[in-house]
Amino acid sequence: QKEVEQNSGPLSVPEGAIASLNCTYSDRGSQSFFWYRQYSGKSPELIMSIYSNGDKEDGRFTAQLNKASQYVSLLIRDSQPSDSATYLCAVTGGSYIPTFGRGTSLIVHP
Amino acid sequence: KAGVTQTPRYLIKTRGQQVTLSCSPISGHRSVSWYQQTPGQGLQFLFEYFSETQRNKGNFPGRFSGRQFSNSRSEMNVSTLELGDSALYLCASSEGPSSGNTIYFGEGSWLTVV
Numbered sequence: 111q112k113e114v115e116q117n118s119g120p121l122s123v124p125e126g127a128i129a130s131l132n133c134t135y136s137d138r139g140s141q142s143f144f145w146y147r148q149y150s151g152k153s154p155e156l157i158m159s160i161y162s163n164g165d166k167e168d169g170r171f172t173a174q175l176n177k178a179s180q181y182v183s184l185l186i187r188d189s190q191p192s193d194s195a196t197y198l199c200a201v202t203g204g205s206y207i208p209t210f211g212r213g214t215s216l217i218v219h220p
Numbered sequence: 221k222a223g224v225t226q227t228p229r230y231l232i233k234t235r236g237q238q239v240t241l242s243c244s245p246i247s248g249h250r251s252v253s254w255y256q257q258t259p260g261q262g263l264q265f266l267f268e269y270f271s272e273t274q275r276n277k278g279n280f281p282g283r284f285s286g287r288q289f290s291n292s293r294s295e296m297n298v299s300t301l302e303l304g305d306s307a308l309y310l311c312a313s314s315e316g317p318s319s320g321n322t323i324y325f326g327e328g329s330w331l332t333v334v
Contacts, residue, residue, distance in 0.1 A: 144322065153310055153325045154263075198263065200323075207253065207276050207318050210263040 112137045114201050116211035123218055129186040131214050133199030136180070141203030143175055143182045148196045148213065157197075158184070189218040222247065224313050224326030232332045238299040241329045245292050245313030251275075252294040253318050254286060255310040257328075263310070269294055270317050298331075306333045 113136040123129045131145075142161055146154035160166045160173040160182065172185040182201075186193055196213040225244040233239050245252050254266040265278040269288035286296040292313075298305055309329045314321035 142320070142322075146325075153308075153328045156322065156324060159322055202319055205319050207265055207268060208323060212262040 112140075112201070112206060112209045114199055114209050114211040116197075116199055116214045118212060119215040120217050121214055123189050123216070125189060125191060125218055125220050127189050127218075129189045129193065129216055129218065131184040131186075131197050131199075131216065132181060133183065133201075133211055134181045135199075135201045135209075137201070137203065137206075138177075138180065139204050140177075140180075140201045142201070143173070144200040144202075144208070145171075145173060145182075145184045146198040146200060146210075147193075148198060150195070154198055186216075189216075191218050191220055194218050224311055224324055226309075226311050226326035226329050228329060229327065230330045230332075232334060233301050234334055235301055235303060237301050238297060239301060239331060240295055240297045241309055241311075241331075243294045243296075243311030243313075243326060245294070245311075246324060249313035249315050249324075250292050251314045251317050251321065251323075252288055252292065253312045253314070253323060254294070254296050255312065256280075257308040257310055258306075266296065266309075268318055275317060301333045303333050306331060 145157045148154040174183045198213045199211040200208045202208040251270040253268040268276045288294045311326045312323040314323045
């Protein structure tokens with residue numbers, strides 16, 4: 111059973127701070143890693159994908175991947191109240207379908 | 221490019237009835253996956269279709285079924301609805317099989333069973 115673990119939160123950060131969201135996975139053969147954002151009552155939308163060890167930056171978002179430690183993280187710089195949502199980590203690779211974590215609820219308070 | 225389109229967006233059904241949900245993938249995408257999302261269970265994989273063939277199936281009873289047409293559009297059907305089937309049903313499409321491609325979600329179909 112391939113597992114993806116996330117702290118359910120809520121993670122509460124003040125506006126302007128850095129929010130750090132973490133995700134661990136069980137399958138060492140995992141190859142592709144994704145972060146989705148889901149607002150309440152809406153569907154998940156893709157924020158970032160990462161495939162290689164290291165950091166990948168896109169605007170205020172940075173994804174970090176460490177395959178040796180089997181974790182992937184998402185950093186949100188200059189957090190805004192509009193970033194308040196649930197963040198889902200998804201992992202896939204080989205022949206298996208994407209496995210999703212249960213998500214971390216982020217609250218950015220003014 | 222238009223995104224993944226799901227219809228209907230909201231529906232209310234009675235226990236014992238059946239329901240059919242429809243999904244049109246992003247143009248050029250040949251893989252369609254279906255997920256059920258509930259507050260208690262999170263995102264659960266139902267099945268995936270690629271080139272009209274079911275490629276993977278999740279751990280759901282046989283009341284849940286699906287199919288894909290030659291134009292990549294997909295439908296899922298739930299028969300003999302139960303109260304526990306109330307959920308957000310999400311369709312996702314990808315260029316190729318979801319195991320090696322990024323998946324993009326539609327807005328979902330909210331199903332309430334009363």
